[in-house]
Amino acid sequence: MLILEGLSLEEKLQILSDAAKYDAACTSSGVDRQGARGTIGSASACGICHSFAADGRCISLLKILMTNECVFDCKYCINRKSNDVVRTSFTPEEICRLTMEFYRRNYIEGLFLSSGVAGSPNATMERLIETLYLLRNKYRFRGYIHVKGIPGASPDRVERLGFLADRMSVNLELPTGDSLRALAPHKTRQTILRPIRQIQQGMAQDRLLLPESGGWSRRQEEAFALPQVTSMPPLEGGLALEGHRDREDHKNRRIVSDLGSGILTTGYQLPQYSDLRHRGDLLASEQARFVPAGQSTQIIIGATPETDYQIVSVAEALYQKFDLKRVFYSAYVGINDDSALPAVGEKPPLMREHRLYQADWLLRFYGFRASELLDEARPNFNVLLDPKCDWAVRHLDHFPVEVNRADYYTLLRVPGIGVKSARRILQARRSSSLDFADLKKMGVVLKRAHYFITCKGKMMHRIRLEENVVTTCLVDQNRRQNWQWEHGQESYRQMSLFDDCKVERMPTVEDQLASVSGQF
Numbered sequence: 001m002l003i004l005e006g007l008s009l010e011e012k013l014q015i016l017s018d019a020a021k022y023d024a025a026c027t028s029s030g031v032d033r034q035g036a037r038g039t040i041g042s043a044s045a046c047g048i049c050h051s052f053a054a055d056g057r058c059i060s061l062l063k064i065l066m067t068n069e070c071v072f073d074c075k076y077c078i079n080r081k082s083n084d085v086v087r088t089s090f091t092p093e094e095i096c097r098l099t100m101e102f103y104r105r106n107y108i109e110g111l112f113l114s115s116g117v118a119g120s121p122n123a124t125m126e127r128l129i130e131t132l133y134l135l136r137n138k139y140r141f142r143g144y145i146h147v148k149g150i151p152g153a154s155p156d157r158v159e160r161l162g163f164l165a166d167r168m169s170v171n172l173e174l175p176t177g178d179s180l181r182a183l184a185p186h187k188t189r190q191t192i193l194r195p196i197r198q199i200q201q202g203m204a205q206d207r208l209l210l211p212e213s214g215g216w217s218r219r220q221e222e223a224f225a226l227p228q229v230t231s232m233p234p235l236e237g238g239l240a241l242e243g244h245r246d247r248e249d250h251k252n253r254r255i256v257s258d259l260g261s262g263i264l265t266t267g268y269q270l271p272q273y274s275d276l277r278h279r280g281d282l283l284a285s286e287q288a289r290f291v292p293a294g295q296s297t298q299i300i301i302g303a304t305p306e307t308d309y310q311i312v313s314v315a316e317a318l319y320q321k322f323d324l325k326r327v328f329y330s331a332y333v334g335i336n337d338d339s340a341l342p343a344v345g346e347k348p349p350l351m352r353e354h355r356l357y358q359a360d361w362l363l364r365f366y367g368f369r370a371s372e373l374l375d376e377a378r379p380n381f382n383v384l385l386d387p388k389c390d391w392a393v394r395h396l397d398h399f400p401v402e403v404n405r406a407d408y409y410t411l412l413r414v415p416g417i418g419v420k421s422a423r424r425i426l427q428a429r430r431s432s433s434l435d436f437a438d439l440k441k442m443g444v445v446l447k448r449a450h451y452f453i454t455c456k457g458k459m460m461h462r463i464r465l466e467e468n469v470v471t472t473c474l475v476d477q478n479r480r481q482n483w484q485w486e487h488g489q490e491s492y493r494q495m496s497l498f499d500d501c502k503v504e505r506m507p508t509v510e511d512q513l514a515s516v517s518g519q520f
Contacts (some may be wrong), residue, residue, distance in 0.1 A: 010330045012088050013098065016107060019068040019079055022330060023114050023148065023171075023298065038280050039140035040103070054319070057440030061112040061146065062102050066127060070116035074173070074184040076303050078335045085477055091117065094133035096139050105410075108168075111135070121152035123160060127262045132164035143291075151191040158195045159290075167293040170195045175314045179304035183340060193322075199295045200323045207292040243491060273499055294325035302349040303341055304330040307379035312359050312370040319363065329356045359387040366412045366418055384475045389415045391473050392452055399452040400459060404433050413473075416449030436460050 007015075010207040013057055067089035068079045078085065088099075093112065102108045113131065117124050127146060149158055149170040162168055174180045177189045225446055277430040299316065300313060315327040332346035334341065359381065362368040366388075373387055374380070382390045392399065392415050403425055411422040428434060436456045440446055450460035453468050463469065 007088055009094060009098070012094070013064070014067045015086060015088050016068060017063065020063045020065045020112070020114055022333070023063065023077070023112070025483050029287075036142065039142045040100070052364075060108060060111045061144070062099055062108045063112040064090070064095070064098070065389070065500060066095065066113060066115035066124075066131065067118045067481040068116050069118040071119065072117050072184070072186040074186070075338050075340055076173075076183055076300060076332060077338060080336070082241060083336065092127060092134055095131050096135050096141075099135060099141065100139055102366070103141070110146065112146045114148035115150070117150060121150040122154055124150050125157040129157065129161050129164065133163065134254045136164055146293075150193065152188055153195065155195075157199055158198055161201060162291045163289075165291060167295065168199055168291050169267065169296040169298070169303060170199075171298045172318070172327075173300055173316075174198075174304055175296070175299055175306045175311050175369060176304075179306065196295065196322050196324075199291055201292065202290045206212055206512070243304070257485065270356040294323075296324060296326040296327040297430075298330055301329050301331050301353050302326050307374075308352070308356065308359070308381050309370065309376065311356060311376035312363065312373060315360055316363055316370040327360060329360070334505050352381070355383060355387060357382040362387055368413075385471065386415075388413075389448060389474050396465050396470070397469060399465065401452060402454050402457065403439065404429050404456065405506060414452050416445035416448055416452075448474065 018273040045070060066369065068085070069087045070079045070081055071084050073080045086096050096355065099111050104433055113128065115124050115128060121315065132145060135145070145165045146167040146169070147161060149161065149168050151170060165422055172192055173184060173187070180187060180189060299314070301311070318324045331350050331353040332342065333348045334344040337344050342431065362373065373391055381387055392413070398413070401410055407423055408426060411417050411425060412419065421443045425434065428438065428442065435458055436446060436450070439449070439455070450474065451463060
């Protein structure tokens with residue numbers, strides 16, 4: 001392990017932003033928080049994602065690792081301890097400076113912070129807590145923060161980090177316990193699921209205890225048991241804190257986590273913030289809550305032999321039992337030469353990842369179950385068809401559907417009809433009967449839908465409703481798009497802070513005004 005010291009901030013950023021590219025974070029923020037006097041930044045519920053705006057800007061998070069040093073030896077990870085790669089670390093102050101400077105220049109809309117496990121899970125979590133604490137208090141940053149929890153860290157550290165971040169995630173990594181034991185022997189299913197369950201219970205408890213008028217919830221008062229002091233030393237920039245709390249008094253508290261295999265009761269005592277020079281109230285805000293934007297996780301696809309049916313079944317269980325916002329799927333990229341992994345240079349399964357994301361959407365918004373999409377006899381998706389079309393051609397006895405009479409959930413199962421277009425159909429048919437021209441105006445994708453619907457009792461074209469016939473027609477339509485997914489890697493690549501985005505048009509006056517308020 002080669003640890004370099006004396007690197008410039010830019011050199012560290014090159015190394016640690018590149019090392020973070022395998023963590024997926026393409027999600028909306030899920031939290032609204034307006035800027036306040038004496039602070040910087042705001043958060044918009046739908047404003048944070050990795051995408052390009054119409055003028056070529058990359059609207060994104062500053063996605064970095066705190067350190068790529070790691071004591072774990074996960075076979076699929078580029079940062080595993082047995083790899084001979086350059087190692088370096090950010091200090092908490094350096095991360096704060098980067099975040100603030102990028103935000104002020106309107107390059108980012110929030111922070112995504114992950115880390116290798118340096119020393120121990122608890123030591124790494126303490127550094128993450130210190131970083132976010134400084135951002136929220138010393139730098140008064142009210143923007144969006146997504147942080148990765150470290151499996152194996154103690155419950156009190158998970159709780160403290162949860163009050164500082166907007167979204168937390170703990171990576172499941174691999175779909176089954178057998179694969180985890182084979183490729184990540186330092187991790188266990190229990191150490192991963194414990195913080196996920198704790199975050200779920202913490203969010204539920206916070207929703208119950210947070211007063212409607214704002215203010216600290218009872219859980220915040222207990223987790224940060226700080227007796228009143230009259231004043232605190234001024235922070236950098238001249239901001240003084242009055243009537244805040246210093247951490248002197250502690251209470252023994254207990255967290256009960258249901259891990260599925262029984263109730264685990266852990267007693268612990270909250271430690272002091274002895275390493276923080278700048279203390280004060282969390283977020284300096286009446287709106288601080290426990291993980292208000294929810295939690296997510298990530299599953300690696302293609303590194304192990306699990307079927308799509310196993311993967312979507314795990315995702316369905318996570319949504320139902322752990323109240324997750326998102327499950328991310330990451331196609332495995334061959335970066336380590338290991339007999340237990342696909343060969344280096346082998347194409348990542350991008351199409352399979354794409355189909356799993358489509359199936360995930362069906363689970364979350366369209367009322368499908370994993371057992372409907374796949375089963376033991378047919379455990380993998382047809383890569384030539386999206387999962388909704390694949391399900392429809394295997395269940396032609398449900399079709400054709402009369403759009404002027406079908407209920408909402410029946411319409412959702414028609415390929416080419418989405419959530420918005422289904423609602424528009426229900427609204428529009430109250431006043432008149434709909435035909436195919438009306439459906440097109442409502443956003444229905446007729447090139448797929450017309451095989452499965454009728455308008456006023458008639459189909460758009462005469463066609464035999466047989467699985468082979470309809471499948472052939474749909475595959476021919478999707479052939480070009482499927483080829484792009486498989487071969488056009490340059491169209492679907494990890495974005496970088498150092499990309500040279502070509503601006504096609506100048507920002508409008510509205511864009512300039514929005515950038516001033518930090519909501520561009």
